[in-house]
Amino acid sequence: MKRFLRAMAWLLALGLLLVLLLALSGYLYLRSSLPQEEGRIALKGLSAPVEVVRDGKGVVRIRAATLRDLFFAQGFAHAQERLWQMEFQRRVGQGRLSEVLGEATLPQDRFLRTWGFYRAAEAAYERLYPEEKEAVDAYAAGVNAFLASGAPLPPEFTLLGFRPEPWTGPDVLVWAKMMSFDLSGNWEEELLRHRLLARGVSPERLLELLPPYPEDAPTILRSEDLRLPLGREEAPAALLQMAPPRFLEASNNWVVAGSRTTTGKPFLADDPHLRLQAPSLWFLMALEAPGYRAIGASLPGVPGIVIGRNDRIAWGVTNVGADVQDLYLLEEAGGGYRYKGQVRPYRVREERIRVKGGREEVFKVRETVYGPVITDALQDPPKTPMALRWVSLDPEDHILMAFLGVNRARDWASFVAALRDYSAPSQNFVYADVEGHIGYIAPGKFPIRKAGHTGMVPVPGNGDWDWLGYRRPEEWPQVLDPPRGYIVTANHKVTPEGFPYALTYDWAEPYRARRIEELILGKEKLSLEDIKAIQQDQRSLLYRDFHPVLQGLTPLSERARAWRERLLAWDGTMAPGSEEALVFALWYTELTRLPEKEVGEAYWDEPRYLLRAMREGDKNCDQPETEYKETCLDYAALALERALERKEALKARAWGEVHRAGFAHAVLSHTPLKRLSDRALPFGGDRYTVNVGPFDPRTLRMDHGPSYRQIVDLADMEASLFVHPMGQAGHLLSPHYADLLPLWARGDYLPMGFAGEGRTILLEPGR
Incomplete structure (x- = not known):
């Protein structure tokens, strides 16, 4: 008996040792896929050496001899840290999640294929300006250089059992289309109104359930700011005056002139409110090449800096929520639809979705003169089919060129000139420069509609309500150096009474805007600490x-x-401990x-x-x-x-015990690695506080919030600040996977400076 027990003990010990060895080998494998951060790497496609420096928090600073090498290196560095995130994003845009995730994502893929995001990205790529195309191609080449380098892939690829394909130009552009989709919600509002009317809710009752924007509420621009001839914004019929979308992706930004600051120069603050996720949506970078020097928040998968500063100007963005989508009710007849007195056949394209496991899903998408019949992809479609007209599905789109121009702008004139190429989603751009100027502009392709067409409910798709073109850049809302000495945007109404056209009739509630303005006016002179306090404010x-x-x-x-x-x-005060x-x-x-x-x-x-x-x-x-x-x-x-x-x-x-900011990984959340991948922590605020904390009323969980914070000090640009939640790395075992989360949660920041020391890689031209 003793011999048997000893044998069993040895077997158990050996089993435990085997488990430990397997765990250790798995750990070592995961460690082996961490990115190289020091030394030299030879890469085919570079024309000269490029320096890539990572500081103690993983913030990346790249210095290159040419602009092409700079974007090549940015693509390489993004791929080093966020390759899985970039792969997931492009598969979302392509409608190809089911290839690697299986049946669960089929409805999402059908929806995405019906809209045709990737087709729009392919069309836009063919029409890029030469400089724009060079940046896109250089960035994609940098990603492909990483794929060809022999570096181990992130663990998500091993878990799902596939290798990524080489990157192409449309892969770079499609994520901008998806961001535009996230920030454009009018199509859902039109469907909501259509549903309520069909439910028997009267037009008069709709005005009570969905009140229009308050007449006494603040607007971003004021009457004295207007450059255009005064007119009268077309008033929608009572039926169409409605409230903000169910969830408008929100943000705050503001800029304060030197006349109101302790430094005598402007402060510019921005905090875009987007989905909280693991890894973070953003990646902090500084990019330098001859004629180009920008630092701030970049998007993995896209070249350049989206929000940030250079050594002369700073800019921040929030969502305008402009109505750039319309649904058209189709009168079907003879296998087609009636348009301008004739029956037009649908243009039909076949979509094939390969599903993990071997089978293929085949379905047809109907196209019209307006765009795809998107109601075919809804789980609960209305009785009448509807086609979508949306600016982001136009075949030409130069939003990347606009941001590259903004990155290099030196003053207000060059900043505004760069934005002439801007398309969608329309953003509230606030501006400041070292000379002390502050400004605001809302660029974008704003449709011109016929009188009586407000864009708030679906209209007949018979040709009577077609768009008449787009507003000229000279007509965009804008102001430079308003006498009041500040500009605040918080997704509230842009234009005052007298503006000659409507951007939309859907605006966010003015609570955040009022509170920011209240705090700005609460002191005669504002310091950097005051700006930080405004950004962290949770008074409701x-x-x-x-x-x-x-x-x-x-x-x-x-x-x-x-x-x-x-x-x-x-x-x-909606404090987490309250x-x-x-x-x-x-x-x-x-x-x-x-x-x-x-x-x-x-x-x-x-x-x-x-x-x-x-x-x-x-x-x-x-x-x-x-x-x-x-x-x-x-x-x-x-x-x-x-x-x-x-x-x-x-x-x-306490509020923070149940109101927790959650950061979930798109894939690993559904695996045993969830404990490693996901994060959640107590947070304060609500949907209407400046330091925003929107939550699901059923669970009280917060999955949207400040995705990035930035404060630029125009008196001392190197004293500027930025931060984002989670961390710079996408790899579970990296020390930078979630090291910024505590800073973000307690309202701390990182220095937003070009100077920075740390681990250095020299990327060298290779064969």
């Missing part, structure tokens, strides 16, 4: 608006009465359920509809299951009880 003006509602309701229990008093005494913030968020979330039965959506986050209901009453406040006719303040009291019950069920005592 939503709470300020709903404070009178709390005052007016009659609590239903002693517990609720005590909490009402606590909330009334609270200052409205219990009041937790209760307020839960209460407001319960309030958003008010019109659930009427609109068919569980949560209807429309503050002005809810405020009007609380002040004036609304038919949804009466609970049909009771004999008593409840008022809206009764509903608010009931919502407070429900909020406190939910708080008890959550067993949470």
